[in-house]
Amino acid sequence: MAYSDKVIEHYNNPRNVGSLDKKDPNVGTGLVGAPECGDVMKLQMKVNPDTRIIEEAKFKTFGCGSAIASSSLATEWVKGKTVEEALAIKNTDIVRELSLPPVKIHCSVLAEDAIKAALSDWKKKQGDAEAKPAEPATAASH
Amino acid sequence: MAIKLPIYMDNHATTPVDPRVLEAMLPYFTEKFGNSASRNHEFGWVAEEAVENARGQIAKLINATPKEIIFTSGATESTNLAIKGAAEMYREKGNHIITQVTEHKATLDTCKRLEKYGYEVTYLPVQKDGRISLDELRKAITPKTILISIMYANNEIGVVQPIAEIGKIAKEKGIFFHVDGVQAVGKIPVDVQKDGIDLMSISGHKIYGPKGIGALYVRRKNPRVQLAAIIDGGGHERGMRSGTLNVTGIVGLGKACEICQNEMAAESEKLRKLRERLTERIMSRLDETFINGSMEHRLPHNINISFAFVEGESLLMGINDIAVSSGSACTSATLEPSYVLKALGVGEDLAHTSIRFGIGRFNTAEEVDYVADRVVETVQRLRELSPLYEMAKEGVDVSKMTWQTAAEH
Ligand SMILES: Cc1ncc(COP(=O)(O)O)c(C=O)c1O
Numbered sequence: 001m002a003y004s005d006k007v008i009e010h011y012n013n014p015r016n017v018g019s020l021d022k023k024d025p026n027v028g029t030g031l032v033g034a035p036e037c038g039d040v041m042k043l044q045m046k047v048n049p050d051t052r053i054i055e056e057a058k059f060k061t062f063g064c065g066s067a068i069a070s071s072s073l074a075t076e077w078v079k080g081k082t083v084e085e086a087l088a089i090k091n092t093d094i095v096r097e098l099s100l101p102p103v104k105i106h107c108s109v110l111a112e113d114a115i116k117a118a119l120s121d122w123k124k125k126q127g128d129a130e131a132k133p134a135e136p137a138t139a140a141s142h
Numbered sequence: 143m144a145i146k147l148p149i150y151m152d153n154h155a156t157t158p159v160d161p162r163v164l165e166a167m168l169p170y171f172t173e174k175f176g177n178s179a180s181r182n183h184e185f186g187w188v189a190e191e192a193v194e195n196a197r198g199q200i201a202k203l204i205n206a207t208p209k210e211i212i213f214t215s216g217a218t219e220s221t222n223l224a225i226k227g228a229a230e231m232y233r234e235k236g237n238h239i240i241t242q243v244t245e246h247k248a249t250l251d252t253c254k255r256l257e258k259y260g261y262e263v264t265y266l267p268v269q270k271d272g273r274i275s276l277d278e279l280r281k282a283i284t285p286k287t288i289l290i291s292i293m294y295a296n297n298e299i300g301v302v303q304p305i306a307e308i309g310k311i312a313k314e315k316g317i318f319f320h321v322d323g324v325q326a327v328g329k330i331p332v333d334v335q336k337d338g339i340d341l342m343s344i345s346g347h348k349i350y351g352p353k354g355i356g357a358l359y360v361r362r363k364n365p366r367v368q369l370a371a372i373i374d375g376g377g378h379e380r381g382m383r384s385g386t387l388n389v390t391g392i393v394g395l396g397k398a399c400e401i402c403q404n405e406m407a408a409e410s411e412k413l414r415k416l417r418e419r420l421t422e423r424i425m426s427r428l429d430e431t432f433i434n435g436s437m438e439h440r441l442p443h444n445i446n447i448s449f450a451f452v453e454g455e456s457l458l459m460g461i462n463d464i465a466v467s468s469g470s471a472c473t474s475a476t477l478e479p480s481y482v483l484k485a486l487g488v489g490e491d492l493a494h495t496s497i498r499f500g501i502g503r504f505n506t507a508e509e510v511d512y513v514a515d516r517v518v519e520t521v522q523r524l525r526e527l528s529p530l531y532e533m534a535k536e537g538v539d540v541s542k543m544t545w546q547t548a549a550e551h
Contacts, residue, residue: 003459008459011456011459011460014527017526017527019532031529033545034545035490035491035494035530035540035541035545036489036490036491036494036545037490038453038455038470038479038494039453040529040530040545041529042529042532060527060528060529060532061527061528061529062451062452062453062527062528062529062530062531063453063456064453064455064456064459064470065455065456065459067453067456068456068527
């Protein structure tokens, strides 16, 4: 199967690879997927508690090229956004940007899940009253 | 010597046509184009002679007689003919077939269809090394068993089954024995007499012959095997497979077998050395790598390695100037990794990280070194990207974690 140029570009030059300190109260960590399904994404964001702006984002992904590209793109997109703006990112935005074929849509779903999971972890750490567990996007397409 | 890219190292999927095979085939496209069934002119006789010559070349390679070779369009058809043809012919005798779980789909799906028509099929499990247990085979046999179908060697892990032992059991019990010989014939010694084989599928394109040609060995003596045809028509191939013979393909298959016969001993030794070189050069430089399937009972040119914490498809993407295959199936709707590796008890997590290398006649030591270096470098790069590798290095047992979204998949 041929990959889109954007997927190849992210795969070859992934943005924001790495890890942030899980114990930092301003860092939210999302770990989604499962090794037996062939994809696991870890997405971490450092959020400024006053401005609620995401100042740093890092990822590590086990998965196919599209999964790597989806998470790399997600880190690029969330940086500089507020928590609320980041939560508004939809997997379909990722599909469009990376021209993912139907069989790879689950990669974008996982990236959306990872953003939600990381921010829900951050909110929990902040003792945020609104904190609720990450709601997976369209789980049925997994 | 400079290496030419991309490098092809997926010789279980298919092989290039050997130039000597092509050369043998060429005249039969143009000046010797006759129909081998034309009995009353020179064109037909020439074609027929070429077909009979090829029958002899194939028979010789597997220690059969020329009359026992039936030409087909490939091993998928051969296997369909063997299993369906025997099932129909011997329906009175019984309706039970025994096969095993790591067979090619040509066998598994043929058996599944027969189940719809009232046949019963036992799918034997395999052991950790990829081989069936002879005890389990004995236990599975019933008075209704008419056919045992077991592959000689597996196309993913190269594991060679105990064929001669199975043949002995089949003979003892008066059951026909079909073998999918696609990956073994021409690569390791296969002898239908010593191995007690009654039916065997062969494919041209796995042995440096053309695609679209195959053969079925059908035993004529001790015991004589009869098959109901699945393709009816002009009664070619003793009524077992109608249709004008693919003379060019047949000439190519014959020549391919002759070359294998002459060169197998030296070639398999060369490939074994290259395989060892590849394995050593990869595994000595990476931790957490695992070989899938028996090393003792294995085709000389196959190695199948799991690179823990690196998903197979992403690895293939990183080595895109090399053609190999992955046991991962991120593209399939089910996200199911290789059923062969699962049958061996390889965890799904590790099955997703597996790569199959099939070294072939035209690979060189320089290519092997290049492939090994590219694999090592790409695995290292992807492990830097892998949250699982990071967790494993921190001492987390990844296999014991519960995964948040696992239930939804
Ligand atoms: C073990 C095995 N059996 C059967 C087949 C089918 O052979 P063919 O492509 O000639 O139909 C293959 C090849 O894909 C194979 O590897």
